[in-house]
Amino acid sequence: MDVREIYTRCSAAFGERVHAVDGRWDAPTVNPGWDVRELVNHLVNEERWTPLLLGGATVEEVGDRFDGDLLGPDPVGTYDEAAAAALAAVLAEGAVEGTAHLSFGDRPASEYVLQLSADHLVHAWDLARALGTDETLDGEVVEALLAWYVEETEALYQRIGVIGPRVEVPAGSGAQAELLGRFGRTP
Numbered sequence: 001m002d003v004r005e006i007y008t009r010c011s012a013a014f015g016e017r018v019h020a021v022d023g024r025w026d027a028p029t030v031n032p033g034w035d036v037r038e039l040v041n042h043l044v045n046e047e048r049w050t051p052l053l054l055g056g057a058t059v060e061e062v063g064d065r066f067d068g069d070l071l072g073p074d075p076v077g078t079y080d081e082a083a084a085a086a087l088a089a090v091l092a093e094g095a096v097e098g099t100a101h102l103s104f105g106d107r108p109a110s111e112y113v114l115q116l117s118a119d120h121l122v123h124a125w126d127l128a129r130a131l132g133t134d135e136t137l138d139g140e141v142v143e144a145l146l147a148w149y150v151e152e153t154e155a156l157y158q159r160i161g162v163i164g165p166r167v168e169v170p171a172g173s174g175a176q177a178e179l180l181g182r183f184g185r186t187p
Contacts, residue, residue, distance in 0.1 A: 003114055007113050008090075014124040027130045041070055046086075048086075051086065054098070054109055056101070114153075118148075118183075
């Protein structure tokens with residue numbers, strides 16, 4: 001599956017759940033210390049970075065301009081605007097063929113887009129869990145991201161400390177449970 005398609009579907013999954021928040025911005029999430037507002041703010045932060053990093057900017061050049069509360073008085077509208085800008089950047093001609101200058105080194109832009117995709121998808125599950133809504137994720141995307149994650153990324157994420165310890169899931173639990181467990185979630 002093409003990385004742009006994966007990102008598009010993961011962004012949509014998270015966006016659907018943002019539109020289901022319905023005022024429950026202070027609901028706790030499975031992410032330590034984060035409520036729903038902080039979780040959505042985290043994704044808006046990533047989406048603000050996306051056009052710049054796909055455009056060749058470095059972490060140092062972006063700096064701290066997206067720190068703090070980005071949601072303001074219209075969290076859903078702010079999310080929608082940031083998500084649209086990030087999606088446009090991912091879908092732009094040649095965007096996934098370059099290099100992304102990340103905090104832990106230069107990586108292919110296509111890998112950066114997969115990292116963003118996984119974050120959107122796993123956080124879509126986090127948001128669904130916080131809201132008590134359907135936690136089912138797109139099975140095709142889960143399979144694609146699980147293969148990428150196991151083969152290329154899990155060791156890096158563990159080394160740089162961006163995920164919690166793996167949660168072992170029973171054999172036969174399925175790809176979604178396996179992916180979530182590898183991202184430190186208890187499905």
